[in-house]
Amino acid sequence: MSEKEKKKNEEIRIGFFQCHCGVNIAGSVDVKEVVEYAKKLPNVVVAKDHMFLCSDPGRNLVKEAIKKYNLNRVVSSHCTPSLHQETFRTVLKEAGLNPFFHENVNSREHASWVHYRDKKKATDKVKVLVAGGIERVKHHKPIGTMRLKVKKSVLVIGGGPAGIQAALDLGKAGYKVYLVDRRPHLGGNMARLGKVFPTDDCPICILGKKFHELRQVKEIEVITYAEVKELSGYVGNYKVKIEKKPRYVDEEKCIGCLTCVSKCPVRVKSEWYEGMDVRPAIYINYPAQFPRIPVRDPEACINCGVCKKVCPADAIDFDQKPETIELEVGAIIVATGYEEWKPYAVEEYGYGKYKNVITQLELAQMLNPEGPTHGKPFKPSDARYDKKKRKLVIEGEPPKKYVFIHCVGSRDEKYFSYCSKICCMYSIKHAKMILMDVDPNAEIYLCYMDIRAFSKGYEEYYKQVQKLGARIVRGKPAEIREDPKTKKLYVKVEDTLLGKPIEIEADLVVLASTLRPSKGTKELADILRITTGEDGFLRELHPKVGPVDTVTAGIFIAGAASGPKDIPESVAQGSAAAARAMSLLGKGEVEIILNKAEVNQELCIGCGICETLCPYGAIKVHETHLGRKAKVSEVECQGCGACAGGCPTGAVMRRNYELDQMFAQIEGILRSAKEIFKDEPIVLAFACKQCAYAASEAAGTSRLEYPPNVFIIRIPCSGTIDIAHVLKAFKEGADVVYVGGCEPGSCAFVDGNLKAEKRIQFAKRLLDAIGIGGDRLEIFWIPAPESMKFAEVAKMMVERAKKLGPTPLRKAKAVKEVI
Amino acid sequence: MAEKERRKDVNTENRDMLISIIKKLAKKEVDKIEIPLTFYGFGRVKYDANKCVACLKCYENCPTKAYDAVRLFDLSTVKNADIESLWWKRGIIFQLIRELAQKDLEGYVEVPEGLRGYGRVEHNEELCISCSKCADLCPTKALTFENEINMSLWFKGGKEE
Numbered sequence: 001m002s003e004k005e006k007k008k009n010e011e012i013r014i015g016f017f018q019c020h021c022g023v024n025i026a027g028s029v030d031v032k033e034v035v036e037y038a039k040k041l042p043n044v045v046v047a048k049d050h051m052f053l054c055s056d057p058g059r060n061l062v063k064e065a066i067k068k069y070n071l072n073r074v075v076s077s078h079c080t081p082s083l084h085q086e087t088f089r090t091v092l093k094e095a096g097l098n099p100f101f102h103e104n105v106n107s108r109e110h111a112s113w114v115h116y117r118d119k120k121k122a123t124d125k126v127k128v129l130v131a132g133g134i135e136r137v138k139h140h141k142p143i144g145t146m147r148l149k150v151k152k153s154v155l156v157i158g159g160g161p162a163g164i165q166a167a168l169d170l171g172k173a174g175y176k177v178y179l180v181d182r183r184p185h186l187g188g189n190m191a192r193l194g195k196v197f198p199t200d201d202c203p204i205c206i207l208g209k210k211f212h213e214l215r216q217v218k219e220i221e222v223i224t225y226a227e228v229k230e231l232s233g234y235v236g237n238y239k240v241k242i243e244k245k246p247r248y249v250d251e252e253k254c255i256g257c258l259t260c261v262s263k264c265p266v267r268v269k270s271e272w273y274e275g276m277d278v279r280p281a282i283y284i285n286y287p288a289q290f291p292r293i294p295v296r297d298p299e300a301c302i303n304c305g306v307c308k309k310v311c312p313a314d315a316i317d318f319d320q321k322p323e324t325i326e327l328e329v330g331a332i333i334v335a336t337g338y339e340e341w342k343p344y345a346v347e348e349y350g351y352g353k354y355k356n357v358i359t360q361l362e363l364a365q366m367l368n369p370e371g372p373t374h375g376k377p378f379k380p381s382d383a384r385y386d387k388k389k390r391k392l393v394i395e396g397e398p399p400k401k402y403v404f405i406h407c408v409g410s411r412d413e414k415y416f417s418y419c420s421k422i423c424c425m426y427s428i429k430h431a432k433m434i435l436m437d438v439d440p441n442a443e444i445y446l447c448y449m450d451i452r453a454f455s456k457g458y459e460e461y462y463k464q465v466q467k468l469g470a471r472i473v474r475g476k477p478a479e480i481r482e483d484p485k486t487k488k489l490y491v492k493v494e495d496t497l498l499g500k501p502i503e504i505e506a507d508l509v510v511l512a513s514t515l516r517p518s519k520g521t522k523e524l525a526d527i528l529r530i531t532t533g534e535d536g537f538l539r540e541l542h543p544k545v546g547p548v549d550t551v552t553a554g555i556f557i558a559g560a561a562s563g564p565k566d567i568p569e570s571v572a573q574g575s576a577a578a579a580r581a582m583s584l585l586g587k588g589e590v591e592i593i594l595n596k597a598e599v600n601q602e603l604c605i606g607c608g609i610c611e612t613l614c615p616y617g618a619i620k621v622h623e624t625h626l627g628r629k630a631k632v633s634e635v636e637c638q639g640c641g642a643c644a645g646g647c648p649t650g651a652v653m654r655r656n657y658e659l660d661q662m663f664a665q666i667e668g669i670l671r672s673a674k675e676i677f678k679d680e681p682i683v684l685a686f687a688c689k690q691c692a693y694a695a696s697e698a699a700g701t702s703r704l705e706y707p708p709n710v711f712i713i714r715i716p717c718s719g720t721i722d723i724a725h726v727l728k729a730f731k732e733g734a735d736v737v738y739v740g741g742c743e744p745g746s747c748a749f750v751d752g753n754l755k756a757e758k759r760i761q762f763a764k765r766l767l768d769a770i771g772i773g774g775d776r777l778e779i780f781w782i783p784a785p786e787s788m789k790f791a792e793v794a795k796m797m798v799e800r801a802k803k804l805g806p807t808p809l810r811k812a813k814a815v816k817e818v819i
Numbered sequence: 820m821a822e823k824e825r826r827k828d829v830n831t832e833n834r835d836m837l838i839s840i841i842k843k844l845a846k847k848e849v850d851k852i853e854i855p856l857t858f859y860g861f862g863r864v865k866y867d868a869n870k871c872v873a874c875l876k877c878y879e880n881c882p883t884k885a886y887d888a889v890r891l892f893d894l895s896t897v898k899n900a901d902i903e904s905l906w907w908k909r910g911i912i913f914q915l916i917r918e919l920a921q922k923d924l925e926g927y928v929e930v931p932e933g934l935r936g937y938g939r940v941e942h943n944e945e946l947c948i949s950c951s952k953c954a955d956l957c958p959t960k961a962l963t964f965e966n967e968i969n970m971s972l973w974f975k976g977g978k979e980e
Binding site: 603605606607608609612628646647648649650651659722723724727728730731758759761762765766767769770771772808809 | 894908911916920930931
């Protein structure tokens, strides 16, 4: 140690605080022993414990100790950083220290909750983690903040119930709102339904009222038939490019008389009515639509020009071109909703093969009073398009016997493992609608796996339909067969309550098919730099405490875009997202913490590798008077650290995850682990805080046990991992090292996980080549909810460490010590 | 094959013609000719693999695509490197590799596609038009531009008419 370093070290005064968390930690960790251990570590001036460190007295204890002992570093050992790191950073701030002079040791989720059967080992593990934290905090540096002016305007994407609600809440609060919809009108899927549960009111009436309000609030600008194409900028100052498709009708001039629609001679299948009805080439989708302006379909149009002739306002313009609109907004709300999966793949049900097998959304169209048959269900085998009358004609008896099949595609490992949540309720609603409004004598069978009627008033709704005479069969139909002559269907199902197979005759079989994210969700997510989950829906920042937030600051989600939701929930989320946007923009400026990338100008050689690694274009090489140097745009940088992990010279650093800080933590943990765990295997894990670390937290919450020899270091993204970290870990005595990242496609920072994979792949080959062995290093995809996988991987890697034995390095050292 | 595909738009016709004219005019075979400084179009590039950090700037920016990216990391560069003279983190990594190594540092480690920072490039002199762009861009001075023409390449094989 040089003289200078020694002096610097002496100046560091660390306070250590261990929380009991009631019995949550103290029940399976010897808190006093940890405190005694910490006291002996260099630079620790004071070590104390407290029953509830996060409580007022607990926080005061820390604050007073900072003053009394003149501390300049604090390590607190309690629950996971995602819960209380912020709390203690604030304590430091209040005591006059930079908040980043704090380090959080996770002694609850990583020790007391997962090793509760072995108090000795749990205590040992906490000691090791504390040693790592104390070593690390010595190298912490202050991190500043910056203030940014924000625009008080919001872009809402998607004009369904969630988007409309968000726009109204924001508009009424005085924010400028741009409400954009891909369709030529607002309303979303809601506008396609006849009735909506649980109150069975008419969606058009509800929407009509909302449309009226939208017209009243002058801050809201509705842009329909338009899609988001590009996003640049950063929180509070986004620039969005929107492409407005040509409608071929001048929106300013059109008076909504619909003469053109009635005179158009063309008829093609209507997408809105799932191909069951026809529409003209210039059309509106539903009579109450907003805005009430027709759209011309240039592919169907025969260019006869009748519409032009009859239009009293001279609004029709065949020469319209796509138009690009540029908006500047402070925040974005994504409410792009869902679409129904067409279950062609479920061959046993014959959808697409048997005409009279339809989906629930198609039945909803039949039951819609504005639909093709004005609310009367029919057998598609009876429907025929009459060229003379230019409309749909139904010949034959209306259906009498219905079979509804729940969970088609959803909750099925073959297709989609998730529950589509609202299908039970809309199937029940359709049964009720048929029995009440169409035919009280209809025979309706509902074949279900489990009925999920969970919200307020839903159970009563379900009871009602049972009273009305719907027959509920618990069992998943195995097969549907059609009589080719009569077109009657026969549904084979084992009634699991009766325990015997039955066959039900049906005129119409209706499948409650899976709800999928609406088309283009993934593309939009990529444009907006937000993430989707394994199910394809947009991913919320936190399922419990961040349900409408995303990984990108200033971008929120609402409604079914993040998973199937009913209307009440979508509306609530619309309001929630609006409130989040308001709390962000309300003050007119935001504070950004600069825990982001930084470039050491002396070390930077301007090679531009960082440029190729940054998914946000936030780091760029510029010509300076010192030569080519990389520069970080601190507002655009999201702090993933992918640049730092790939920088060949070490010039680029992710603040708070700098190389010396990481090395110190690795050293601290492994030195202490070698001393305490002696000849037991030592496994070091680097876990991305979005996924693998979150899974480790979940493993803690679920008390999933795994061996205590696994020590976890939290990193902002698996892309932060540096080959140097891995090599250092082996050098310091780790037997096995692994990295936990997000599943490909769901990285919070676009593809940090894939960057990590490449580095690990290379490091594995390198370790093979130098005789350490590449199988001592792995990378795993451990999504946040998969706590089981986290525990299994931990077990597996400890097993591997046992099998491989200590590294040659550790073995050599051990021999030396013995001699 | 991929390299061929990458180079399909590269056109050095004029330069080839120039070289063939020089060859025809030549009264004797010359080995090397020194050329004036900042006289671009002639001259040669020298590559020092020990300095290279495989950022691939040359590979990406070469107008005639004269560079191949070689996805092999030569362990002997670790062995032979003067740690003190290396860039900070690279020095740390090389030092760690040396300390961890259980055998002699020899041979190559395959670098995954898309991983920069490890590996090297290969310069195809017959494709080079000596524009010196690579040497200008090279952040570690692994590529340097020398003001001399390697005539021998023209006369011995290399570019044929």
